[in-house]
Amino acid sequence: MIAVFILGSKCNMNCKFCMSEENDLNKDFIEKKLKELKGMVVFTGGEPLLYDVNEYLSIAKDLGLKTKVQTNGKLIHELNLDLVDVVNLPVDGCKKTHDWLREKGHFKTVMRAAKFASEKELSVTTVLTSVNLNEIEEIYDVVNSIGASSWKLFKFKPKGRGREHRELSISEEEFSKAVKKAKNIAENLKVYAVRDPDKMSALVFRNTNKKFQNHQ
């Protein structure tokens, strides 16, 4: 089973398509839930390295869980790689598009982070929007060049900061076409599609309610 902890929305970036709007998960709640799990745990945010992710990884490893951290890569040097099995990084287009969607210079940051974590299994996420929909081949080349083993494509949803950038929306048909193309060219990778980030098939722990944080 895969369990995903969305630690909260704190981040050190301001990506245009950011869909994050969760409140922080309670630390005791995370530690309690970890003890009930088997299989793989994924820590995401926001930026997990702005939370106590190394502590959670340590607990997870002591429990024999496989671990994955989904980071934007800016604080990769703070990640205790000894406790991580899979490092997930974002690639959202060629350098120009990626930097426009995220921030200037971030594409290079991702490349550096991939190098830093190259001894680990790498995976990549891409948020498909109206501006990178036609860059599937370019994105695949980057995913391939950093040696990632899997590639997850998210359909942009205008939530979080993304509400201010509805022009980035794509249709269901456009998303399906792009996913099909990705699966055709990326035969050497596991390619996954997420049509709605609020309906992932994994067990997801997220705090969407202010009261939840204080009452769990």
Ligand code: SF4
């Ligand atoms: S998309 Fe990810 S990296 Fe960018 S602002 Fe949102 S949480 Fe941070």
